[in-house]
Structure formats: C-alpha cells, structure tokens
Amino acid sequence: MAIFKLNVNGKSREVDVDPSTPLLWVLRDHLQLVGTKYGCGIAQCGACTVHLDGYAARSCQTPVSSVGKQAVTTIEGLSEEGDHPVQQAWLEHDVPQCGYCQAGQIMSAVALLKAIPNPSDEQIESIMSGNICRCGTYTRIKAAIKSAAEKSK
Amino acid sequence: MMLGFSWLAGCKPTAGMKASELPKEWFEINGFLKIAPDGQVTIMSPNPEIGQNVKTSMPMLVAEELDIDWKQVVVEQAPLNTSIFKRQLAGGSQSIRASWQSLRMAGATARQMLREAAAQAWQVPLSEVTAKQGVLQHVASGKKASYGEMASAAAKLEVPKEVQLKNSQDFTIIGTSKKNVDGPKIVTGKPLYGLDIYKEGMLIAMIVHPPAFGMKFKSMDATSAKQMPGIVDVFTFKTYEEGYSKSAFDNTAFNELVVVVGKSTWEVMNAKKAVRVEWEPISDSTEEMDLFGRKMTVRTPAGLESSETHQAKMAEMGSMPGKVVRRDGNPEEVFANAARILERNYSAPFLAHNTMEPMNFFANVTADKAELVGPIQTPEFLEKSAAARLGLPLEKVDIQMTRMGGGFGRRLYGHFLVEAAVISQRMKAPVKLVYTREDDMTFGTYRPSYYATYRAALDANNRLIGFHVRAGGVPESPLAANRFPAGAIDHYLAEEWTIESNITVGAFRAPRSNFIAAAEQSFLDELAEAMGKDPITLRLELLERAKKNPVGENNDYDAARYAGVLELVREKSGWDKGIVPQGRGVAAYFCHNSYVANVVDLEVKEGQPIVHKVYCAVDCGIVVNPDAAINLSEGGLVDGIGHALYSSLTFKDGVPQQRNFDQYRLIRHGEAPRSIEVHFVKNDTDPTGLGEPPFPPVFGAVANALYKATGKRYYHQPFFPAIG
Numbered sequence: 001m002a003i004f005k006l007n008v009n010g011k012s013r014e015v016d017v018d019p020s021t022p023l024l025w026v027l028r029d030h031l032q033l034v035g036t037k038y039g040c041g042i043a044q045c046g047a048c049t050v051h052l053d054g055y056a057a058r059s060c061q062t063p064v065s066s067v068g069k070q071a072v073t074t075i076e077g078l079s080e081e082g083d084h085p086v087q088q089a090w091l092e093h094d095v096p097q098c099g100y101c102q103a104g105q106i107m108s109a110v111a112l113l114k115a116i117p118n119p120s121d122e123q124i125e126s127i128m129s130g131n132i133c134r135c136g137t138y139t140r141i142k143a144a145i146k147s148a149a150e151k152s153k
Numbered sequence: 154m155m156l157g158f159s160w161l162a163g164c165k166p167t168a169g170m171k172a173s174e175l176p177k178e179w180f181e182i183n184g185f186l187k188i189a190p191d192g193q194v195t196i197m198s199p200n201p202e203i204g205q206n207v208k209t210s211m212p213m214l215v216a217e218e219l220d221i222d223w224k225q226v227v228v229e230q231a232p233l234n235t236s237i238f239k240r241q242l243a244g245g246s247q248s249i250r251a252s253w254q255s256l257r258m259a260g261a262t263a264r265q266m267l268r269e270a271a272a273q274a275w276q277v278p279l280s281e282v283t284a285k286q287g288v289l290q291h292v293a294s295g296k297k298a299s300y301g302e303m304a305s306a307a308a309k310l311e312v313p314k315e316v317q318l319k320n321s322q323d324f325t326i327i328g329t330s331k332k333n334v335d336g337p338k339i340v341t342g343k344p345l346y347g348l349d350i351y352k353e354g355m356l357i358a359m360i361v362h363p364p365a366f367g368m369k370f371k372s373m374d375a376t377s378a379k380q381m382p383g384i385v386d387v388f389t390f391k392t393y394e395e396g397y398s399k400s401a402f403d404n405t406a407f408n409e410l411v412v413v414v415g416k417s418t419w420e421v422m423n424a425k426k427a428v429r430v431e432w433e434p435i436s437d438s439t440e441e442m443d444l445f446g447r448k449m450t451v452r453t454p455a456g457l458e459s460s461e462t463h464q465a466k467m468a469e470m471g472s473m474p475g476k477v478v479r480r481d482g483n484p485e486e487v488f489a490n491a492a493r494i495l496e497r498n499y500s501a502p503f504l505a506h507n508t509m510e511p512m513n514f515f516a517n518v519t520a521d522k523a524e525l526v527g528p529i530q531t532p533e534f535l536e537k538s539a540a541a542r543l544g545l546p547l548e549k550v551d552i553q554m555t556r557m558g559g560g561f562g563r564r565l566y567g568h569f570l571v572e573a574a575v576i577s578q579r580m581k582a583p584v585k586l587v588y589t590r591e592d593d594m595t596f597g598t599y600r601p602s603y604y605a606t607y608r609a610a611l612d613a614n615n616r617l618i619g620f621h622v623r624a625g626g627v628p629e630s631p632l633a634a635n636r637f638p639a640g641a642i643d644h645y646l647a648e649e650w651t652i653e654s655n656i657t658v659g660a661f662r663a664p665r666s667n668f669i670a671a672a673e674q675s676f677l678d679e680l681a682e683a684m685g686k687d688p689i690t691l692r693l694e695l696l697e698r699a700k701k702n703p704v705g706e707n708n709d710y711d712a713a714r715y716a717g718v719l720e721l722v723r724e725k726s727g728w729d730k731g732i733v734p735q736g737r738g739v740a741a742y743f744c745h746n747s748y749v750a751n752v753v754d755l756e757v758k759e760g761q762p763i764v765h766k767v768y769c770a771v772d773c774g775i776v777v778n779p780d781a782a783i784n785l786s787e788g789g790l791v792d793g794i795g796h797a798l799y800s801s802l803t804f805k806d807g808v809p810q811q812r813n814f815d816q817y818r819l820i821r822h823g824e825a826p827r828s829i830e831v832h833f834v835k836n837d838t839d840p841t842g843l844g845e846p847p848f849p850p851v852f853g854a855v856a857n858a859l860y861k862a863t864g865k866r867y868y869h870q871p872f873f874p875a876i877g
Contacts, residue, residue, distance in 0.1 A: 021417075025419040029357075034344045034351070094332045094333055094780060097204035098557060099556065100559060102339050121827070129822045134509045134819065135559060136788035136791025136792045136795070137784070137791075138821075138822050138825035139828065
C-alpha cells in the first residue's frame with residue numbers, strides 16, 4: 001500500500017492503495033466516482049475512458065502509480081452543470097439506450113473534438129472504434145458528435 | 154397517505170441539468186401515481202429497464218389518461234409489488250403490450266378521483282367537472298383548481314372500478330416523442346446501475362467457477378489467497394440446494410462455486426488468481442424443474458464438448474428424418490415427383506449476451522430479512538428463488554430494481570442474485586457480487602447453436618409445389634412450424650431435432666427467431682432467384698395465398714400485416730427504381746407480435762463489409778414514443794448486423810475459447826451502418842413490442858445483400874470469416 005495524491009476533477013484527492021491498482025477502481029471504490037464504468041478490464045471496450053491532461057485514457061489499464069501530477073477528468077467533472085456541448089448533444093439526440101457505455105463514449109468524443117474540432121465521418125468511426133456500444137447506438141453517437149462540432153464552431 | 158422516497162430517486166424527464174427540488178409531500182392516488190400540492194406528479198415505472206426505454210414509455214401511458222402536462226411528471230422506478238403491478242418482467246417484448254390497458258386505467262382512475270374530489274368540494278355534478286392538462290374546471294361556476302390542490306381530497310376517495318379510456322385520436326402524449334427520463338443522469342455519470350452501489354461496510358465478492366462445461370468443484374487451497382491484503386474470506390457454497398425444484402429462470406451451469414470476499418475490487422481480483430482449485434468431471438445427471446407450472450425432468454450429460462463435434466453432430470442430425478411438427482398435403486410425394494429440388498443448410502454458433510455491465514448484485518441479508526438490489530429482468534421469479542434458498546418468508550425478501558447496463562435475455566436468469574444473497578447471509582454483511590468480464594462470458598446461459606435444412610420442390614414450370622424445413626440445435630430447436638411460409642404452400646413439412654448438452658443456454662434477444670429468420674429468409678431469396686422472381690414479389694405472392702386461401706388452421710401470423718411491412722420497405726427503399734451501387738438484400742419476419750421488413754445496402758471493400766444504409770419497416774401497432782422506438786429499432790438492426798457478421802462463441806473440451814472482447818468480436822463504430830431509416834406502418838392496432846422484432850430479419854437481409862455484393866451465398870454465421 002502507498003499514498004497517492006491525485007488531481008481529480010480539479011480537486012486534490014488522496015488514496016492509500018496498492019500501486020498496481022487501476023485508476024478505474026481507485027475512482028469507483030475509493031473516490032465514489034462511479035460514472036466511469038467497468039466493462040472489460042483490458043482496454044478493449046472504452047467504458048472506463050477518462051481524460052489525463054485532456055487526453056483520453058483507459059482507466060482500467062492505468063495503474064494509479066503512473067498517474068502522477070496529470071489532471072484526471074471523469075464524466076462527473078466534465079462540466080459543472082452537465083452542460084458540456086457534447087453532453088447536450090447526447091441529450092438532443094437522445095442517444096442512450098441502456099446507457100452504461102455512454103460516459104466512456106462521451107469522454108472519447110470530447111477528446112476527439114479537442115484534437116479534431118470538425119471531424120469527418122471516417123475520423124469519427126476510426127477514433128470512436130475503441131468504444132463498444134452493445135445496444136447499437138453508433139449512428140446516434142455519430143450524429144451527436146457532429147452536432148456538438150457544429151455548435152462549437 | 155404520504156410517502157417517502159426510495160434510494161432510487163425520481164427522475165425529472167424534461168428538467169434542465171440542475172437537480173430540481175422535489176416536493177416533500179405527496180398524496181398517493183393509487184399504486185401507480187402520487188401528486189404533490191404544487192401539481193407535480195410522480196408516476197411509478199413498474200418494469201425493469203434494460204435499455205428498451207420502458208421507464209419513459211410506460212409512465213407515458215399513465216400520464217396520457219391522467220391528462221397532465223408531461224413537464225409535470227417525475228418518474229420513479231416502482232418496487233416489486235405484483236399485487237399492484239402486473240408482470241414486472243423485461244422479456245418477450247411484452248411490457249407495453251401487456252400493460253397497455255392497466256397503465257392507462259391507472260391514469261384514468263386517478264383523473265376520475267380528482268374530478269370527484271373537485272365535484273364534492275364545489276358541490277357541483279361530477280359530469281360538469283372537466284380535467285385537462287392538470288387543471289380541473291367547472292365552466293358554469295368558473296371554479297378552477299390544479300390537480301395538486303385536489304390531490305389530498307382525491308387520495309381519500311374510493312378507486313372507481315370502471316372508467317372510460319380515451320379514443321386513440323384524442324391522445325396528446327402517446328404518439329409524441331419524449332426523451333429518456335434517465336438521460337440527464339446517464340450523461341453526467343450518476344449512479345444508476347447495480348455495479349454503482351456502494352454502501353457502508355459493504356464487501357466485494359467475486360466467484361471462481363469451473364474452467365470448462367462438464368467440470369465441477371473438487372477441492373481448493375486458499376491459504377495464500379486468504380493472506381493477501383484486503384481479503385476477508387474464501388469459501389465454497391452451493392447456489393441452489395439439492396432437491397430444490399428450479400424454475401425456468403434458475404438456470405445455472407455451475408452450482409458449486411468458490412468465492413473470494415474482500416474490501417476492494419482490485420484486491421479481490423488479485424486474490425481470485427491466487428486460489429488453487431481442483432476440478433473434476435461431472436457425471437450424467439437429471440433434475441426436476443418447474444417450467445411455468447409444468448414439471449419437467451431435465452437431463453445434463455457428462456463430457457467435455459467442442460464446437461467441431463457440435464458441427465459434425467448437427468450436420469448428421471440434419472441429414473436424418475426428425476420429429477414431424479407439421480405436415481400439410483403430401484410433401485413426400487411432391488418432392489418425389491419434383492422436376493427440381495433446391496436444398497440448402499444453414500448454421501449459427503453459440504453467442505454470449507455480453508451486456509456491457511457484467512453480472513452483479515448487491516445483497517444485505519440479516520437474520521430476518523434480505524435486501525437485494527441490482528439488475529434483474531425477472532424480479533418476481535427470483536424473489537421466490539432467494540426466499541427458498543435463504544429460508545426466509547417471501548415478504549421478508551425485498552428486491553429493488555436498478556437500471557440495467559443491457560439485458561438481451563441474460564438477466565432473466567438470476568443465479569447471481571441468489572449467489573449474492575447466500576454470500577451476504579454467510580458473511581453477515583452487505584456484499585456486492587461482481588463478475589469480471591471473463592466470468593461473465595464463460596459462465597454459460599448462451600444463445601444455443603443452431604442448424605437448419607431448407608428444401609423446396611419446383612415443378613417443370615418452375616412453380617413452387619412443396620416446402621420442407623428440418624431444424625435443430627444444441628440443445629434446442631429453433632423451429633416455429635406454424636410461421637410463414639407455412640400456410641402459403643399446399644405441401645409443407647416441418648421437422649425438428651435436438652442434441653443434448655451440458656452447456657447452458659437461455660433466451661437471447663428474439664430467441665430461436667434470431668437464427669431461423671436468417672435461414673428462412675436467405676433460402677427464400679435463393680428460391681426466388683431459382684424461380685426467376687423478384688424476392689419481394691415472391692414473398693408477396695405467397696402472403697397473398699396465405700391471406701386468401703390459407704393452408705391449415707394454425708398459421709401464426711397475419712398475412713396482410715406481414716405484406717404491409719414488405720410493401721412499405723419496398724416503397725421507402727426505392728426497391729423497384731432499379732439498381733443501387735451496392736449489394737442490396739431484403740428480409741422480413743414476424744415474431745413477438747410485431748412485423749418487420751429490412752432492406753440492407755452494403756458493399757465489400759478489401760474484404761471488409763461496409764453497410765451503407767438500412768431501411769426498416771415496422772408494424773407494431775400504435776407507436777407510443779416514436780423517436781425512442783426508432784432508437785430501439787436502430788439498436789436491433791446494428792445488433793443483428795454485428796452478430797450476423799462477426800460474433801461467435803466456440804468451445805474446445807468444454808472450455809469457452811473467447812473470454813473477453815479481444816477474442817470475442819462485437820460490432821464497433823466503423824462497422825455500423827452509415828445511416829438507418831425506420832418507418833412505421835400507421836394504424837390503430839393496440840401496441841406490440843419492439844425490443845426484439847427488428848433484430849431477426851436483418852441477419853437474412855445481410856446474407857442476401859452479401860450475395861449481391863460478392864456473388865457468393867453465405868450460409869454459416871458469422872459470415873465475416875468467409876468473405877474475401
């Protein structure tokens with residue numbers, strides 16, 4: 001066990017855990033931030049996507065010891081009032097079915113739009129391919145990303 | 154009566170993102186709804202929510218008859234209480250169909266009670282009091298009150314036994330698109346799912362189960378695992394006790410399990426790997442099951458099974474006569490005299506449901522009661538299973554339903570709920586049982602593996618004179634002998650067979666239909682080609698025959714509605730307007746009381762299928778929530794395309810060969826259709842389900858489109874490995 005000081009959603013947090021503990025379980029078990037989901041544990045489904053210094057990362061494959069001073073952003077910290085343009089676009093298109101993967105989808109989409117503000121269909125398909133939606137909301141996710149891009153112009 | 158809130162707090166459907174203050178005082182009008190003095194209405198959503206959006210659409214039915222502004226509605230997940238709510242189950246696409254009357258009655262009786270309360274308060278005749286959009290009014294005297302003002306008085310009145318329901322042309326909520334009531338919570342990551350439950354003193358439990366079907370627990374050494382940090386206990390237990398008569402939803406392949414209990418998920422995950430377990434082969438066994446009141450003896454054979462053996466056995470069974478399920482005319486003679494016989498074989502592998510949220514459940518079992526919270530499609534059934542196992546009376550077992558991260562049939566079978574309860578009882582502590590993805594994928598309850606042989610007899614003029622289907626699977630047959638094209642052909646034969654297995658199976662989105670539709674619809678496509686007919690025209694001709702002069706009496710479809718969706722998809726896809734640049738395929742199917750036809754446009758580029766467009770025509774009667782119905786149909790189509798092309802679960806010596814998403818292929822963003830158009834047949838028929846019906850036919854439409862794109866027929870799912 002070791003003490004780690006983390007910057008999560010703009011707040012300083014301290015946890016005492018095994019250094020190998022994935023950030024995912026630190027968030028969920030120790031910091032009560034359950035918006036970040038467990039789906040596969042091997043970085044194949046994207047349900048656990050968070051941002052490290054603004055870049056998308058799979059928290060299930062990020063040992064807490066590797067986080068260091070990087071700013072961790074989870075779905076809970078994406079916006080104060082849940083009004084980030086991507087969250088709003090998700091509501092506008094009523095994207096979710098079961099909803100379980102959607103926090104990860106949103107975090108990947110936000111990172112995508114930061115890197116490519118006006119992505120093509122092919123860029124969306126390729127970059128979002130790491131996030132599985134078992135309910136099959138892919139066409140709506142794409143439409144929501146394009147809406148968010150349009151509004152951010 | 155004033156009621157408090159459960160931990161599953163209400164959801165405001167249309168509020169902004171800020172959590173709005175909910176009133177503290179509510180008056181319960183009937184079990185389905187309560188009204189606050191300020192006019193807000195809480196409507197209970199009775200059924201489990203697995204992503205089919207019943208948490209929005211079912212309260213819409215209540216709100217419609219209550220006649221209230223949807224903005225005033227707060228939705229709350231109902232408790233399990235089958236004395237008030239009927240059929241609290243997510244399955245068979247039946248939620249809306251089964252509750253179409255009762256939910257509207259709940260709204261209508263409440264509206265009537267509010268009117269009665271106003272009539273008494275104002276001393277005017279009931280017939281002169283109107284109730285509309287949350288406002289009660291007596292026009293002659295000019296008196297007016299909100300529902301909220303009359304709620305207290307209305308709650309004290311008797312619930313009327315008979316009320317008038319609205320005519321469908323007067324609907325103001327049903328038929329309009331309302332957004333998912335949980336949408337704001339989903340996009341902000343609020344705790345909604347079973348896996349999100351964390352409570353004071355809660356322990357995490359994970360199971361270790363046999364690595365292969367056909368194996369069971371023998372012995373273990375947990376010495377080192379028990380010494381690992383954060384580990385509280387390691388022990389074995391039986392989910393169901395010997396002699397217990399299982400219900401249809403008590404299905405479990407591995408009854409005796411090793412469980413590791415600890416303080417945090419990661420610590421338990423690590424300790425799980427350190428438990429040394431010895432397994433041993435099972436023997437042949439039989440057990441008594443109670444299948445919906447019918448006692449049945451179920452046999453489980455010993456042995457370590459492999460997909461290769463399954464394939465060979467299925468092909469062998471398919472080549473021999475099966476059990477005749479339906480015979481019209483004299484098919485044997487017609488086939489003996491046919492000028493030409495078309496015969497094709499089709500197969501599909503086992504599939505894992507792979508809900509994104511793996512199996513889990515929270516349990517807090519004390520000496521005299523059990524609190525069980527989590528994702529379950531069959532709470533009413535599993536309440537009985539848990540009560541029997543825990544030795545508690547039914548009323549001491551409280552099951553609360555969370556939103557589910559997918560169901561697809563997997564969470565009908567709630568062994569994980571019972572497991573969590575047994576572990577909590579033993580630990581004398583609140584426990585959350587969590588399956589890893591690998592546990593989830595290798596634990597069983599799969600979609601069965603299927604095989605079908607189709608034969609058509611043609612005369613010298615290329616006319617269809619006889620039809621023969623022989624279908625089976627491991628361990629069940631997918632055949633629905635009385636469905637189309639039965640009833641459309643004079644000489645028809647349907648046979649089935651099964652192969653027993655120790656690999657457990659269960660309902661998977663549109664059970665049986667999810668395979669047989671693909672086989673049948675691919676065969677009809679090839680048959681149309683052999684007969685020199687357009688594939689839609691052939692189907693419509695057969696349906697015309699079934700409509701005008703049906704063969705036999707037990708035909709399980711309405712030929713006019715079936716033809717209706719084919720005609721609609723033909724029109725919307727521009728089917729008759731000539732050639733599309735890609736491969737184009739059509740298929741239609743009827744199951745779960747709804748009719749669906751799909752047209753798929755795709756091309757194959759460097760070995761990769763690119764699905765450009767899917768047209769979907771649906772007849773599910775009145776559409777309650779149109780945009781949500783489109784979303785659910787889109788999901789069914791994407792799901793079907795994915796499983797048709799990519800997904801497969803195989804076995805070697807009883808061991809599942811795919812354990813996680815690096816080995817088990819699910820459809821991803823780039824493989825989904827570029828666009829989807831969903832069209833509904835407009836009619837006034839009572840609504841039927843939509844969770845399953847769009848799914849089965851799209852498998853066939855994909856196979857038929859692939860043929861047009863590549864010149865090659867695809868008979869064995871998944872199709873992708875044979876492309877290119």
